[in-house]
Amino acid sequence: MNYQDHELRQALAAEYVLGTLHGRARQRFERLLEQDARLRQVVSSWEQKLGPLNEGLKPVEVPEEVWNKVQKRLGHGQDQKLKVGLFTSIWNSLLLWRSLTVVATLVLAFAVYLNLFAPKLVVNQYIAVIQDSQQQASWLAKTDLNNNQIVIHVLNEQTLPLGKAFELWMLPDGGSAPISMGLISPSDNKTLILSQAIVTKLANAKGLAVSLEPDGGSPTGAPTGPVLYSGGLQSL
């Protein structure tokens, strides 16, 4: 086989990653991979393409002993032994460990469940890149609706005239008046608390905008200065 042929290299790499390249052909291909950095790149690009297919699998609880074996093989977790002292007998009690293991497994399963699913199961999050009139990105706004917050990351520092403030607004759907979300900094990241009114309107909002206001923010509750920045909301 001519391993320099482009088409063949692509095809072999793809089937290696898919798993259909097997037996001697797989071993031969693995030996080739060790010497051929460019082929490794082709494989790596296929791994990136097909790898995400695994994300859809429903998680299965892993028996405790797998982790113990991993730790043992790597020589980890030795420090636990140091804790054996006055409470040796309790520490060594099988019952204690059994019950702790059960509790830990439950807590762990719950924690994994929360971490993996809860945020996306419960709410969508939104992001907006807030740009100036030249399409220069100035801030990145990202909601944390689990905590009714929006985090504003500074992408490019802006200059703020003395005695002025940048105020962030949500532009609700249907052309109703902008709702103030709070003041943001030209140079520092900031977390703003969102009112329930804003949270409920976020899903249909047209976007976010930043206006130039007197120090302390708009005195009227509506933008009084020019709108200098804006950005559309995208749900995640």
Next chain:
Amino acid sequence: MEQDVRLQTLLAATARKDQQAFARLYDLTSANLFAAALRILKKDAAAQDALQDAFVQIWHRAVDFNSSKGSPMAWMATIVRYRALDILRKQKKLQPMDDIDLSLVDTELGPMGKLLESDMARLIWECLQELNDKQRNTILLAFYEGLTHDELSERTTTPLGTIKTWIRRGLQSVKGCLER
């Protein structure tokens, strides 16, 4: 996205030999990776071995990971899959084919699965929808069940040559779609 960032941070700490980060990484990913190994190996004990070997490798190879190589989850899943495929091939040498349970691949993701998907995962599923059913199923059977060309041919009562063509063209078109 957030999950990716968290896993990247943990992998980077693992590369610096931080045992706590490694433990946390295991907590967050092992149930998912175990599912991938089980899918291929069908047997609990073998899947546990694959997972164990894979995490030992992840500990040693964490330095090799960088985010330009895609999502950390996909990277780890690849390590688990290769280990599972190795074990599967060894098993098959020892036991006749029909001992292996070849339950039909569920190409519809469960509701949990849908929620877990990253942008990349959504994209590849969209691209797979562009294939015809037979092509798509053949590729998914190969990926999730670790079937060889011969087994796929037997399993779907399709000539070997056709299977090979479906896979080759199917993968090409997925690649084209993903790179569009």
